[in-house]
Amino acid sequence: MKISKEIRVGFVAILAIALFIWGYNYLKGTLLFGTKKVIYTEYPFIGGLTNSSPVLVNGFKIGLVSDIYFKNDHSGNIIVELTITDETIQIPNNSVANLISLDLLSSKGIGLSLGNSSVELFNGDTIPSHFEKSMLDGVNEQLLPMKQKAEKLMVSLDSTIIKMKTTLENFNAIFDDQNKRNLKMSLANLKNTLDKFEEVANNANTTITAVRPVLKTYKELGDSLKEIDIKTTLEKANKTFENISLIMENINKGEGTMGQLMTNDSLYKNLESVTRDLDKLLIDFEANPKRYVHFSLFGKKDKRE
Template identity: 30%
Template sequence: MSKELKTGIVSVIIIALFIWGYNFLKGQNIFNPGSRYFYVEFDNISGLNEASIVTINGLKVGKISKITINNSQEKRGQLIVRFTIENKFRFGKNSTAKIYSAGLMGGQNLSIIPDYSGEEAVSGDYLQGKVEKDLLSSLNDKLTPKIAHTMEGVDSLVTGFNQILDMKSRESLNRSILNFEKITLDTKNSLTLLNSVIKNSKENIESSAKNAKKITENFSKISENLANSNLSKTVKKLETTLTNVNVVLTDLKQGKGTLGKLMKDETMYMNLTHASKELEELLREIKLNPKRFVHFSLFGKKTEPYTNNSKGIKTN
């Protein structure tokens, strides 16, 4: 195959695709020559364009292929919409083509409301046209009478209120409003003063918070030290010591041991008392008459007998 032939074939394919794409955008499918087309007339198409789709019961069945202006004397100014439908969808001539809103963001589509009574619609027939109001228009139509009725009621209420309030009542109401304004101003001044006090006390509050934090940290350290000091063993040792002390006190109370006998045995107590008294007398005698107990002479002098001064008795 020559290069020129290849180039010619490619050119023909490109031209064919261009023609098919152009007709497809216009709503005509050249590969489906059996597609039917219909017409519908509108006074206002409400934004419908040649890119809009055609649906039956929500299913896409075709496209708007062309929109033109009717130039006839009787229907001058009307718009003629041409759309294509696939052959497999059948409906009667009494069917209606309705323009409806595709969503809140705008855009209009064409919906076929099929009517199967009477003769079947054939390609080239004119269908009845209808425009469905969008959501905002419907709400406006429904709310406008209600809003007007409500405004009339408000106007009547205000008029009756003005009739009820005489001059004296109005003056009283004005005074109440002025008092309310004064109360509002006083409240505002109080809040300003409170904010000033809080601002001035901010440093003290922060200092107190820091001190509280330090106290908490110290208490935590003390708790940790107590936990680490094995307090349970110390308490156990203290309990053992107290038990031993109680045993000793019990023995003393029962007269066991030297201290217990000394506390309980009266004879021993009396003997110790007498011995202590005699020892005291002996010490006093030694102090008063040392020669009676100690004698020392370098020349061998004879020891003089002890004389009891109280009785005048000499002893050898």
């Protein structure tokens, strides 16, 4: 019997579809042939767990995660369906389904910790769950505060960079050509002021140097005045003034020669007459010296005129 070409094509297509369905269900953990057991567990968080993630006992694969969905009670918890494909394994009802990390890339799986109960879990039962932190999760928890600080630092750094940029822009705006010229003039004026101030300071130093001897003299004078008995000196001065007053009083009264001279006109007139006679005598002496002085080389006397 000859098989037509159409029948052969149809057979191949059916075989391909069957293989596809079997492979798809195998990847999902669903067995088309043989016995299987489906149990359920619940987690608040399953980060990294997906369909077809392995179910392990002591590292040995006994099944797959066949489905994941939210629990229908608005709690946000997640129901994980486990399909146990190993017919030889018996799972006590006090076993625990641990959510474990398979590697450092956060791939997750279910690790069953078998209990010691003699009662076995049946198809459709629920197993208690436990969330086991991976090494990476622990590291992430430790790095989280550092990450938050780094983020704050980056925000602060960004703000600082923006402020620095604004400051530089303002600085560039300040130091345009006109402001540079103004600043140059201001600095020149400031230099002139400082030079004048230095000159004044030098003059002040010279003045202070010149004043120091004067101050020293005043100090010595002050020291000398401290050593003088001012009271005794004043008493002596008062006595001297009293004597002078007494003399002046006697003169005014006409007592003594000075008093007679000051108060008696006759003495004054006599002195005046004597003074006139002396003047006449000196005039005649200058005019006729031979009348008063006789001198000759030969000792001969001249005749009187």
